[in-house]
Amino acid sequence: MRNRIAAVLSLCCVLVYSASAQTKSSDDSYPLGHWNAAVFAGGGTGLIDRTDVHMLRAGGRIGRVLTRQHKLGSFEVDAEVAPVDYLLWSGYKNVYGFSVNPLILKWNFPTHAGSKVAPFFLAQGGVLFSADNVPPGDTSQINFTSGAGLGMHVFTRPNRAVTVDVRAIHLSNASLGNHNPGVNASLQFSLAYTWIKR
Numbered sequence: 001m002r003n004r005i006a007a008v009l010s011l012c013c014v015l016v017y018s019a020s021a022q023t024k025s026s027d028d029s030y031p032l033g034h035w036n037a038a039v040f041a042g043g044g045t046g047l048i049d050r051t052d053v054h055m056l057r058a059g060g061r062i063g064r065v066l067t068r069q070h071k072l073g074s075f076e077v078d079a080e081v082a083p084v085d086y087l088l089w090s091g092y093k094n095v096y097g098f099s100v101n102p103l104i105l106k107w108n109f110p111t112h113a114g115s116k117v118a119p120f121f122l123a124q125g126g127v128l129f130s131a132d133n134v135p136p137g138d139t140s141q142i143n144f145t146s147g148a149g150l151g152m153h154v155f156t157r158p159n160r161a162v163t164v165d166v167r168a169i170h171l172s173n174a175s176l177g178n179h180n181p182g183v184n185a186s187l188q189f190s191l192a193y194t195w196i197k198r
Helices: 002-021
Strands: 035-046 053-065 074-089 097-108 117-130 142-157 160-172 183-197
Touching: 035 160, 053 097, 053 183, 074 117, 117 160
Parallel strands: none
Antiparallel strands: 035 053, 035 183, 053 074, 074 097, 097 117, 117 142, 142 160, 160 183
């Protein structure tokens, strides 16, 4: 637990430093702009010992590019809310959920004015609130999610993009329930439409 708290505090320090050092890109023609907002839908499936569960999600996202673009790229922080986050279990009832990913750290790989594609790497942390216990059994209605992924923006016009990403996600109730079998690994995809403000 102490290691987790230390990691979160370190992360906060990095974010504060990045935001104070630079809050906008060096060029207003930078394709990713300063702010972005998106609506998304997606889904996925459990892996290994959890192939009996599938996910269906839809919601909104907002992001802020915190640094200038350097030779290796730029740093961005996003947040997501998914008022629809269903878990579809084989042999168990489908469970409605509501999820929040308040911290998505995103590294945008280098791009330039006129680029049609902007790839990125992301790491996320969030919470899933469900109407029934998940996984099935004496578990919990509150689970924590963490994971990483890759994606890209495909620009349809200067301030608009179709965004796709794929994420490897871990789900666990952190022992809030009497049992914590979790979903150790799932693969989830999303498709979004993104608005960009320069």
